[in-house]
Amino acid sequence: MATGTKFELKMGAATREAFGRTLVELGRSNKDVVVCDADLSKSTMTTYFAQEFPERFFSCGIAEANMVAVGAGLSSSGKIAFVSSFSAFLLNKGFEQLRVTAAYPDVNLKAVGTHSGISIGEDGPSQMSIEDLALACSLPGFAVLSPCDEVSMRAVIHEVAAHKGPVFVRAARAKSPIVYSEGTRFPIGGSHELIAGKDVTLISHGLLVAEAIRAAASLEAEGISARVIDMYSIKPLDRDAVARAARETGAIVAAEEHLTDGGLGVRIAQVTAETTPCVMEFAGVNNVYAESGTPDELLDKYGLRAVNIAAAARKALARKGAR
Amino acid sequence: MATVTETRSVQELQAVCKQIRRHIVTMITAAKSGHPGGSLSAVELLVSLYFGGRMRHDPKNPQWKERDRFVLGKGHAAPVLYAILAEAGYTPVDELNTLRKLGSIYQGHPDRRFIPALEASTGSLGEGLSLACGMALAARLDGSPTRAYTMLGDGEIQEGQVWEAAMFAAFHKIDNVVCIVDYNRIQLDGFVKDIMDLEPLTDKWRAFGWHVIELDGHDMNAVNAAYDEAAATKGKPSVLIAHTVKGKGVSFMENNPKFHGMAPTAEELQKALAELA
Structure with a gap:
């Protein structure tokens, strides 16, 4: 990749x-x-x-x-x-x-x-x-x-x-x-590291993978090295990739077009709790039902954009630095 | 083609029914819980299928691809199915009294993980007819003579999914599916007519596009004939509206809502076995 x-x-x-x-x-x-x-x-x-x-x-x-x-x-x-x-x-x-x-x-x-x-x-x-x-x-x-x-x-x-x-x-x-070139394999239980990074890891799935990639680009411009992982297999989860991200970057942002309750983020948090506790932030739909609008308007209003993911990453980094 | 089925005389089938009923009351007494009433009402209907030559199956080859399928929609009547599978040779007779105990293959409701000869795990009501329709469609695609049978409780057909499946079966002309309604008129909370009346029941099924066969579900000749009529009916699915008696064969259980889901005492068991001798 x-x-x-x-x-x-x-x-x-x-x-x-x-x-x-x-x-x-x-x-x-x-x-x-x-x-x-x-x-x-x-x-x-x-x-x-x-x-x-x-x-x-x-x-x-x-x-x-x-x-x-x-x-x-x-x-x-x-x-x-x-x-x-x-x-x-x-x-x-x-x-x-x-x-x-x-x-x-x-x-x-x-x-x-x-x-x-x-x-x-x-x-x-x-x-x-x-x-x-x-x-x-x-x-x-x-x-x-x-x-x-x-x-x-x-x-x-x-x-x-x-x-x-x-x-x-x-x-x-x-x-x-x-995001991918033809021929890439997607075994059940796997994940793909799309961008290497050492300061923070952005983990997402579905439509928010592209937003995470954009967030990493803007963070890079600020001198922040963000790892990006496409966690296309929500279950079984690639526990090794999560534990490695926690160990090597010490901060994880989970970003998904799903309720933050019960989505990929909490599954990742379970793995970090069991393996390598680290700072986490969650970008997703937060305990609310959305409304009618264009897809772009809704992704903006409900905080599912690269800018939101980047903000969550900065917050995670600040918390990591304060530890 | 090997159709591995036995055919027995009506008299022989009635003797099997008595044996099945003895197993039912004995195993539920041993378990100290379970559903005797709706197991006893279904005996003739299932004995005809498994011992009367109406279903093509082979206890020596439970995974025979072209076997007929049976799905017990009313999964709480597991004891009648367990007794029949055991007497047919699929599972051990001498373990029937482990019903509902930890580690028993005879789980509280039918569980395929413990008995591979079961076609489905059931117990949540309303799903049997949909499953049977899927099995019947798979057979149609394979050009297999397989027929899929499912037995639903009368209370069970209050579930909306049953009517989704009824529409589906008629629309797709699934004539190798047979639905049996064990119309024993009692459900957990009392008499069906007082909980959520089903009448006019035959009209409902006819309106949904089914061939309806109404019968006395304890008359072995009538039961055999109903399955034969269903098998001969082409172009539409068939439903047997089987009028039955809840607790049939044990006088103090008959038509008694108390024995929908209550085990007999040791003393009641002796009385029941005396009546079923």
């Missing part, structure tokens, strides 16, 4: 688009791949799969609980079932079914929630998924992944299809900058 902060962040496709395209690739190479959707296929982008493999696509109507359990039944009979909806509906309306029909019996179900976070914009809080990672990570045996760009989403979906066990993948509505 790149070292230094010379990232050119060219805009790419939305991760939901990459998810939809990758499902078609999987469908071509594996006849056991089946897909269920709850009347959002044109938004989750499972519509591409539906068009090419209509006999393996099951329209479930607006009934997420049934969809998740139907998917579990398909997977229990040897299929690789993907169930997809907006993350808010899949996790909240399908949670009981994810728990009892997938997690508890360890069924090979793949749940993919799109339109995560507040960057869905104008539709407002009922459609915004800011609790999904807390819910998904609470399920024993689940792998939980949040890729940041089209390259990593494609690789992650291939990993997920090959993985035996229940999985939740988080995708976004908005387009995201391309």
Whole structure:
């Protein structure tokens, strides 16, 4: 991966688009791949799969609980079932079914929630998924992944299809900058150090990876060396990368488009508490539901920008220096 | 194709039913907790499937890919399913009295981690029909003759997910799924009609696009015939609305809401076993 902060962040496709395209690739190479959707296929982008493999696509109507359990039944009979909806509906309306029909019996179900976070914009809080990672990570045996760009989403979906066990993948509505080059691998439980640094570590996932990269660039201009890690695997977590960051930089900022309660940040804090206690700051949605607005307006208002991450890093450094 | 099923006469099946009922009351007494009423009401319906040749299964090869599937939606009736799996040869009969004890394969509700022959872990109501639909669709894609059966409690179908699944099955014309409603008219808090009435129940299923078969769920001939009618019905899913008696076979448990979820005492067990001799 790149070292230094010379990232050119060219805009790419939305991760939901990459998810939809990758499902078609999987469908071509594996006849056991089946897909269920709850009347959002044109938004989750499972519509591409539906068009090419209509006999393996099951329209479930607006009934997420049934969809998740139907998917579990398909997977229990040897299929690789993907169930997809907006993350808010899949996790909240399908949670009981994810728990009892997938997690508890360890069924090979793949749940993919799109339109995560507040960057869905104008539709407002009922459609915004800011609790999904807390819910998904609470399920024993689940792998939980949040890729940041089209390259990593494609690789992650291939990993997920090959993985035996229940999985939740988080995708976004908005387009995201391309961070990775083709061919990069994304094993479940891994992470990628995107920028080397020694003063503070910025750890993020999803759309906020690009913001963390921008934050590192502005910190560098102030003479602060910030490490940037893309923690695309929220669970299992790359504990070694977290412990190393705590040990080597002594300060961590967790940045995510999720509630600060129950997201990646608290999972990182658990690891640092257990291994190498260090100063931490948390940039995320703070105990509040957002509102309608453009994605940019919302990311600004709710503090999910490079400027917020950089401010959190300065605060962490000040606290570290005071210790 | 090997259809590994036994067919027994109605008289032989009725003898199996008595044995299953003896297991149910004995194991729940040993456990000191459990759900006798809804286990006893379901006996004929399950004995027909597992011993009457209505379900294709092979206890010597529980993972046979083309087997028929059974999902116990009303997971609290685990004792009837455990007794049947044991008598069929899937699991040990002599461990039935470890029901609900730490380390037992006979967990409080069906748990696939302990008995791989179970098709699903159930106990949270409302999920069985959705799971069976998924299993039936997988079989359809594979060109397999597999049929998927699920048994739901009458109280259970108050769950909204059941009706999501009912719509789904009819819309996708899943004619290899069979839903059995054990209509014993009692749920935990009392009589179904007083908690959340289901009537007109057959009309509801018909309106959802199902082939409805109404029957006496303790009449072995009627039960066998209902499964045959369901298997012969093409283009739509079938539901058996089985009128049953909660606690069937033990006089003091019959139609008694108290025995939805209460174990008999040692003295009550002796009375029950005398009636089931």
